[in-house]
Amino acid sequence: MPRPPAILAALLLCVPVLCAMPASRAAAIGTTGSAGTAAAPGGSAPPPASAIENAAARLTGQDATYTLQLERAHGNVIGATGTMTYKVEDVCHAWASQQRLEMTLSNNDGTDVKTISDYATWESKDGRQMNFHLRQTTDGAVTEEVDGTASLARLGGPGVVHYTQPKPEVVTLPAGTLLPTTHTAMIIAAAEAGQHFVAVPLFDGTGTDGAQDTFVLIEGWNKPKPVAFAALSPQPSGHVHVAFFSRKPGTLMPDYEVGMRYWQGGVANALRMDFGDFVMDGTLKTLSVPSSPHC
16 A cells, blocks of 8 residues: 555645654665665565565455544644545556545644545556556645656666656656555565565655655564454454655655555555654455456
8 A cells, every 4th residue: 555645745734753763774774785675774675576476466456445533643733534545456467546535634723624635556567567646635726746657677676757747757766666566565575574674665656756765664474363354354464664765865754654454465454644743543444355357
């Protein structure tokens, strides 16, 4: 699951996030591991491409709805509510995804701000090609649009982005870059291998600066157990925490953080989204997992 699309820039509220991650570890993101991808000291590089491809082959389509509620807030924010829908379709040679995030924030001056982000991608199953579109509105006015295509020389980059919105532009992607569905598969593959943290660049098309660095903490990988959604009960799962960092020199604090429980098929629950001024909890309310298509 990608980060909530570009919402930070439009909320008019955000300040740098206070993060418990040691500065030395955060600063290490972007150094090169043995596979040509980012790795932090004492950590590990991402799993090999074959393991990521195996995890990707077990991903499923999904149609999920989440309710969002405020966990805590400070500064200008005194209240927040929201919903998120996330739909992934297996279209044989690619994954097509649609995400819609709606949030209403109440400020301490008595005003409410409603932000809607619509985000869609088409990502080839070899992890090398992606089309992306983002449209964000605040109180009905369009505040951001991002469109374009990304291509990687191989799974794990390097590559290039061709933006068409907000302006025509070409941005290079560093070696190690993963696209969003492949990034999910990488996290699951790392969890299955018993890794505890991984650092790797991600390009998801939600901004105009190219790739971000991600630092993933993995709390373990658990055997299947009964849960409220029958489709998830046969699947192993684990809790992860992902911090997203700008690749600009000197960056030590993340732009955004999210925690979640991932199942083997790529469905997430128990979301905890830290936007800096406020933290939202997301609960999976409805889920359908379609059968794989006959390709």
